Amino acid sequence: MSFKTLSLAAAAAVALALPAFAEGTIAVNDAYARVSSKMAKAGAAFMVIENTGTEDDQLVGVSSDVAKRTELHTHKEDADGNMKMLHVKEGFAVPANGTHALARGGDHVMFMGLNRGLEHGDVVTITLTFEKAGDVTLEVPVDLERKPDHGAMKHGDHSGHDMKKSDG
Numbered sequence: 601m602s603f604k605t606l607s608l609a610a611a612a613a614v615a616l617a618l619p620a621f622a623e624g625t626i627a628v629n630d631a632y633a634r635v636s637s638k639m640a641k642a643g644a645a646f647m648v649i650e651n652t653g654t655e656d657d658q659l660v661g662v663s664s665d666v667a668k669r670t671e672l673h674t675h676k677e678d679a680d681g682n683m684k685m686l687h688v689k690e691g692f693a694v695p696a697n698g699t700h701a702l703a704r705g706g707d708h709v710m711f712m713g714l715n716r717g718l719e720h721g722d723v724v725t726i727t728l729t730f731e732k733a734g735d736v737t738l739e740v741p742v743d744l745e746r747k748p749d750h751g752a753m754k755h756g757d758h759s760g761h762d763m764k765k766s767d768g
């Protein structure tokens with residue numbers, strides 16, 4: 601095997617190992633899922649969506665076979681200062697040559713009524729539907745050890761939701 605062939609093989613192995621997905625003008629980086637409430641069988645997925653195209657796009661829908669319902673959600677503070685989750689039917693804008701982050705305490709993909717338990721290391725297949733780019737299917741690793749980013753809101757992780765919270 602020549603050095604060049606070896607390098608290509610190594611590059612391919614690295615590419616497969618990275619949780620990055622690119623399809624057309626949309627790339628998804630740093631995707632992970634976690635259980636937000638074992639009792640209520642709810643979970644969420646987070647990622648950074650990148651639009652490498654020259655036209656603004658919009659994430660308008662999401663689907664998955666791990667849950668009865670998979671929705672695009674965001675967090676909003678109510679009048680009493682409690683964080684509530686809201687279903688965002690219109691979805692999220694992903695600007696041309698820009699990114700939109702789905703992150704703890706903010707916008708997220710919500711799994712409601714999980715069909716199976718999500719264990720650390722499992723992989724969840726989800727399909728994101730974009731207005732222009734169409735469907736982008738990706739494999740999202742379940743990461744139960746990841747801590748919220750520094751500066752994340754104190755009550756930002758699905759507390760104040762109408763589901764029982766069993767996991768911070």
Ligand SMILES: [Cu+2]
Nearest residue numbers: 673685708710
């Ligand atoms: Cu939610």
